[in-house]
Amino acid sequence: MEKFSISTTTRNELIDITRRVQSAVKDSGVKDGVCTVYCPHTTGAITINESADPSVASDIERKLKKMVPKNENYSHAEGNSDSHIKSSLVGNTVQVILDNGSLQLGTWQGIFFCEFDGPRTRNVWVKIS
Amino acid sequence: MEKFSISTTTRNELIDITRRVQSAVKDSGVKDGVCTVYCPHTTGAITINESADPSVASDIERKLKKMVPKNENYSHAEGNSDSHIKSSLVGNTVQVILDNGSLQLGTWQGIFFCEFDGPRTRNVWVKIS
Amino acid sequence: MEKFSISTTTRNELIDITRRVQSAVKDSGVKDGVCTVYCPHTTGAITINESADPSVASDIERKLKKMVPKNENYSHAEGNSDSHIKSSLVGNTVQVILDNGSLQLGTWQGIFFCEFDGPRTRNVWVKIS
Numbered sequence: 001m002e003k004f005s006i007s008t009t010t011r012n013e014l015i016d017i018t019r020r021v022q023s024a025v026k027d028s029g030v031k032d033g034v035c036t037v038y039c040p041h042t043t044g045a046i047t048i049n050e051s052a053d054p055s056v057a058s059d060i061e062r063k064l065k066k067m068v069p070k071n072e073n074y075s076h077a078e079g080n081s082d083s084h085i086k087s088s089l090v091g092n093t094v095q096v097i098l099d100n101g102s103l104q105l106g107t108w109q110g111i112f113f114c115e116f117d118g119p120r121t122r123n124v125w126v127k128i129s
Numbered sequence: 130m131e132k133f134s135i136s137t138t139t140r141n142e143l144i145d146i147t148r149r150v151q152s153a154v155k156d157s158g159v160k161d162g163v164c165t166v167y168c169p170h171t172t173g174a175i176t177i178n179e180s181a182d183p184s185v186a187s188d189i190e191r192k193l194k195k196m197v198p199k200n201e202n203y204s205h206a207e208g209n210s211d212s213h214i215k216s217s218l219v220g221n222t223v224q225v226i227l228d229n230g231s232l233q234l235g236t237w238q239g240i241f242f243c244e245f246d247g248p249r250t251r252n253v254w255v256k257i258s
Numbered sequence: 259m260e261k262f263s264i265s266t267t268t269r270n271e272l273i274d275i276t277r278r279v280q281s282a283v284k285d286s287g288v289k290d291g292v293c294t295v296y297c298p299h300t301t302g303a304i305t306i307n308e309s310a311d312p313s314v315a316s317d318i319e320r321k322l323k324k325m326v327p328k329n330e331n332y333s334h335a336e337g338n339s340d341s342h343i344k345s346s347l348v349g350n351t352v353q354v355i356l357d358n359g360s361l362q363l364g365t366w367q368g369i370f371f372c373e374f375d376g377p378r379t380r381n382v383w384v385k386i387s
Contacts, residue, residue, distance in 0.1 A: 001355050001362065034165050034258040034387075036292050036353050040364025042308040047217040050171040055205040056213045063197065063214045068321065076313040084314045085321045088305040092367075093353050095165050095222050097130050097256040104130065104254065106169025109221075125362065127355040129163075129258050129292040129387050163294050163387040176346040179300040184334040185342045192326065192343050224294050224351050226259050226385040233259065233383065235298025238350075258292075258387050 002027050002126040008118035012065055014047070014057035017124060018110045021096075022103055024126040031101045038093045038125040043083035043117035045090035046124075051110025061114075064089070083117035090114055098128055131156050131255040137247035141194055143176070143186035146253060147239040150225075151232055153255040160230045167222045167254040172212035172246035174219035175253075180239025190243075193218070212246035219243055227257055260285050260384040266376035270323055272305070272315035275382060276368040279354075280361055282384040289359045296351045296383040301341035301375035303348035304382075309368025319372075322347070341375035348372055356386055 002024035006015060021037055039046045050056040064086050074081035094111065097104040105111075113124060131153035135144060150166055168175045179185040193215050203210035223240065226233040234240075242253060260282035264273060279295055297304045308314040322344050332339035352369065355362040363369075371382060 001357060034163075034256055034292075036355060038353070038355055038362075040362075040367060042306075042314070042364065042366045048171075048221050049213055049217050053205060053207075055203075056171070056210065059203045059205050059210040060214050060217050063201070063203075063210075067196065067325065072321070074313075074317045074321075076311060076317050078311075081314065081317040081321075084307055085318050088307050088318050088348055090217055091220055091349055091352075092306050094220070095167070095224065095353060097165060097167055097254060099130060104167075104169075106171065106252075108171045109169060123364075125355055127292055163292075163385055177300075177350050178342055178346050182334060182336075184332075185300070185339065188332045188334050188339040189343050189346050192330070192332075192339075196325065219346055220349055223349075224296070224353060226294060226296055226383055228259060233296075233298075235300065235381075237300050238298060 003123060005121055005123050007121050008115040011118050012061050013115040014061055014112040016051050016110045017113050021111050021126055028128055030128040033098050033128045035096045035098045036127045037111055040123055040125060043080055043087055044122055045087045045092050045114040046094045047090050047112050047114055048094050048109050050108045052108050080117045086116045132252060134250055134252050136250050137244035140247050141190050142244040143190055143241045145180050145239045146242050150240050150255055157257055159257040162227050162257045164225045164227045165256045166240055169252055169254060172209055172216055173251055174216045174221055174243040175223045176219050176241050176243055177223050177238050179237045181237050209246045215245045261381060263379055263381050265379050266373035269376050270319050271373040272319050272370045274309050274368045275371050279369050279384055286386055288386040291356050291386045293354045293356045294385045295369055298381055298383060301338055301345055302380055303345045303350055303372040304352045305348050305370050305372055306352050306367050308366045310366050338375045344374045
């Protein structure tokens with residue numbers, strides 16, 4: 001398993017980690033298979049979406065905030081139930097096909113770490129199978 | 130990696146691609162493992178749900194449209210932020226277990242391509258690992 | 259493929275299945291790779307979230323119920339369109355990295371079966387690739 005860490009700077013944020021994942025794939029030495037990108041945190045997520053125009057990521061982040069407000073009638077006492085709920089809606093892992101050492105992404109696709117309870121230092125795990 | 134393409138006919142639509150995926154699996158010649166079904170588009174998604182009664186797929190499509198309206202206060206200028214958001218909510222990849230060349234699906238399960246910004250020609254990528 | 263079954267006790271419920279998945283992994287004899295946890299039902303799902311404080315799981319379950327009410331203008335006649343929709347929002351499969359026979363989960367993470375149309379007996383499929 002390869003690992004890397006990132007620093008988030010605000011409570012809700014989508015960060016493009018495509019280059020970091022590609023670099024982790026290179027470090028693994030594996031050339032073909034399926035690459036699992038995994039978030040080991042319960043208030044973050046991983047998604048694949050458009051990386052060309054940053055307004056797409058900010059629209060996703062803002063809409064999730066609207067659908068799942070920070071303050072609602074939650075029972076979890078730590079004040080971050082919204083973060084946990086968003087993590088399960090988006091999902092904490094994605095799979096990308098690997099061909100000859102290269103991540104096979106669509107033309108407009110990038111891999112994003114979704115921060116829902118930052119700012120924090122976060123870890124991303126990568127495994128090729 | 131195996132690939133196939135489909136044509137969608139309207140803006141929002143769920144299309145059952147189970148047979149196409151099974152056919153791609155057969156073409157690969159691999160008999161056992163896990164089959165990754167991957168959507169390389171940022172305004173589409175892949176989901177597994179009931180394929181027996183088509184009203185299930187249409188209820189999913191209509192509810193997503195209601196939760197994420199086409200017109201809201203989005204910043205992305207192309208008029209399809211709703212499509213991108215739905216793509217991240219549903220997810221662009223699923224995994225299905227493969228046993229002796231056959232996709233292992235539950236009794237009522239089918240694999241669907243979700244079109245959120247059609248009509249278009251769309252690609253689906255399949256890889257067994 | 260390994261299989262196990264669980265009994266749910268109410269209509270909407272998140273059940274921690276981490277130990278059962280770890281036990282299935284042990285039964286498989288495989289030590290390294292990626293573990294796919296698969297729900298073969300169209301009114302259930304699999305998610306990874308906090309397992310320490312049970313109020314997180316109950317907040318997720320209650321928020322999903324609020325976002326996708328049981329009774330709305332659905333066309334599917336069986337009265338469980340909400341269950342199918344929640345299944346596609348959360349997703350029916352997750353992947354966890356396996357290292358030396360042990361599931362690699364974050365400190366607070368557990369694997370949950372999400373029941374959206376119980377009570378029922380449910381199956382979970384596990385495959386390492």
